[in-house]
Amino acid sequence: MVKQMQNLNARPIDPALQNEIIKRTEAEKALQKSQERFHELRQRANERNTELLRENKQLKQEIDDRNRIEKKLRAREERHLAEPEKKDLEKQHYHAQKMEAIGTLAGGIAHDFNNILGSILLNAELAIDDLPTQSETQYSLNQVVKGCHHAKDLIEQILTFSRDAEFERRPLQIDAIVKETLKMLRAMFPATIEIEQQVQGELKTVMADPTQIQQLVINLCNNAVHAMGAAGGKLMVALSDEVLDTPPSGSDLQPGPYVKLVVSDMGCGIRPEIRGHIFEPFFTTKRPGEGTGLGLSVVHGIVINHEGSITMESEADKGTTFQVFLPAIGKAIVLTTEAEPKQLQTGNEKILFVDDEEVVVDASVRILDRLGYNVSSATSSKHALKTFRMQPESFDLVITDMTMPGMTGLELARELIQIRPDIPIILCTGYSQMITPENITAIGIKELIVKPFNRSEIAAVIRKVLEKSVTGQ
Ligand SMILES: Nc1ncnc2c1ncn2[C@@H]1O[C@H](COP(=O)(O)OP(=O)(O)OP(=O)(O)O)[C@@H](O)[C@H]1O
Numbered sequence: 001m002v003k004q005m006q007n008l009n010a011r012p013i014d015p016a017l018q019n020e021i022i023k024r025t026e027a028e029k030a031l032q033k034s035q036e037r038f039h040e041l042r043q044r045a046n047e048r049n050t051e052l053l054r055e056n057k058q059l060k061q062e063i064d065d066r067n068r069i070e071k072k073l074r075a076r077e078e079r080h081l082a083e084p085e086k087k088d089l090e091k092q093h094y095h096a097q098k099m100e101a102i103g104t105l106a107g108g109i110a111h112d113f114n115n116i117l118g119s120i121l122l123n124a125e126l127a128i129d130d131l132p133t134q135s136e137t138q139y140s141l142n143q144v145v146k147g148c149h150h151a152k153d154l155i156e157q158i159l160t161f162s163r164d165a166e167f168e169r170r171p172l173q174i175d176a177i178v179k180e181t182l183k184m185l186r187a188m189f190p191a192t193i194e195i196e197q198q199v200q201g202e203l204k205t206v207m208a209d210p211t212q213i214q215q216l217v218i219n220l221c222n223n224a225v226h227a228m229g230a231a232g233g234k235l236m237v238a239l240s241d242e243v244l245d246t247p248p249s250g251s252d253l254q255p256g257p258y259v260k261l262v263v264s265d266m267g268c269g270i271r272p273e274i275r276g277h278i279f280e281p282f283f284t285t286k287r288p289g290e291g292t293g294l295g296l297s298v299v300h301g302i303v304i305n306h307e308g309s310i311t312m313e314s315e316a317d318k319g320t321t322f323q324v325f326l327p328a329i330g331k332a333i334v335l336t337t338e339a340e341p342k343q344l345q346t347g348n349e350k351i352l353f354v355d356d357e358e359v360v361v362d363a364s365v366r367i368l369d370r371l372g373y374n375v376s377s378a379t380s381s382k383h384a385l386k387t388f389r390m391q392p393e394s395f396d397l398v399i400t401d402m403t404m405p406g407m408t409g410l411e412l413a414r415e416l417i418q419i420r421p422d423i424p425i426i427l428c429t430g431y432s433q434m435i436t437p438e439n440i441t442a443i444g445i446k447e448l449i450v451k452p453f454n455r456s457e458i459a460a461v462i463r464k465v466l467e468k469s470v471t472g473q
């Protein structure tokens with residue numbers, strides 16, 4: 001064996017083979033090394049992978065957390081935003097409900113007041129009749145009648161303000177509105193402001209929206225008071241009828257009758273260079289936050305809506321005067337005090353008078369009686385219906401109130417017309433939105449008279465209806 005080895009050793013090795021062996025050995029070593037390296041890499045890749053997966057998971061978690069937080073924040077923000085809005089809505093809703101309640105209340109008060117006034121008015125007229133003319137007591141009672149008319153206007157105003165603030169022009173004497181507005185402003189202005197009021201009574205009528213007129217007065221007075229500053233001074237507001245022969249310069253008014261409103265102050269005046277801008281929206285010389293510069297542009301808009309004109313005169317440190325002209329549409333409405341026609345319209349027909357207010361029935365029956373009529377009365381519509389049903393042919397006319405418990409005047413009228421289609425009916429109403437001249441004629445009612453009425457009004461309506469019924473109209 002040793003020999004064999006020796007032999008082997010002795011045999012010279014083929015250098016090519018030897019080379020081959022060395023190369024193979026090196027290749028095997030290299031392979032092993034690269035296998036080891038591969039393992040190592042794979043392990044590191046695995047480790048890295050696990051690491052990445054962990055990081056990925058963490059990142060995902062972070063993203064989820066962040067999203068959740070953002071969502072929470074957004075919800076909170078939205079809640080914060082929604083809160084004032086919700087409050088606003090609640091406020092609006094509350095305000096609307098309050099306005100509705102005031103409207104209902106005003107309607108109710110107006111109804112009762114009109115009945116009270118009706119009775120005072122008619123009783124005063126009855127008393128005036130019984131007294132010698134020119135007596136002092138008659139003068140006093142005429143004043144009562146005058147007061148009733150004034151109260152009637154005030155009720156009309158309460159109703160106007162309590163109704164929806166839609167702008168709506170209608171024939172109006174604006175003195176009461178101006179006076180009421182000044183009373184309200186007096187309470188708001190500092191004591192350093194003296195308000196001088198020169199308001200003519202029984203003004204001509206203008207086509208006006210009462211809310212807008214109030215706004216106009218408020219804006220002009222606010223500016224005047226602001227111009228007088230802390231020192232204060234006199235604010236003069238005048239209202240009068242004026243017939244223009246030559247319209248004021250700078251206005252495109254036609255000659256004719258106007259109602260003139262003047263608002264004058266003793267303030268700083270308006271500098272000539274800004275006079276051309278004062279009616280522009282957002283033009284203001286006030287510091288930011290003190291005014292929007294909308295006051296006079298609103299005034300201007302209102303004047304234009306009323307087909308009127310506004311002029312301004314100003315002197316530095318002396319003051320400013322604004323004049324507003326609103327076209328008058330008619331003669332002054334003369335209150336029917338002594339102006340009642342001498343010749344009252346009388347008659348002797350049979351009338352059924354229906355009203356749930358005893359004071360109204362009492363005064364009206366006496367008035368109608370004095371006018372010569374043969375009057376029966378009822379203080380409920382049920383009772384009226386019963387009386388009428390017993391002798392439908394014996395009545396020439398029915399005068400009924402609208403608002404009565406149980407059965408309204410309209411319902412009563414329907415029943416009466418069923419019994420006797422040709423019976424003339426007059427409906428008395430204070431304040432009711434459901435009634436229009438159209439729907440009363442549809443039922444067959446001949447005339448509508450607004451409460452509180454005075455003697456000459458009811459006398460005239462009665463004759464009108466009776467004459468029509470005779471001629472079969
Ligand atoms: N009576 C006045 N005396 C002096 N300046 C006046 C008078 N009225 C108006 N002005 C001037 O006209 C500007 C515009 O008036 P306007 O009523 O439109 O806005 P404002 O009073 O400034 O702001 P806002 O009415 O919105 O509170 C005022 O800033 C003021 O410079």
Ligand SMILES: [Mg+2]
Nearest residue numbers: 222223295296
């Ligand atoms: Mg202003």
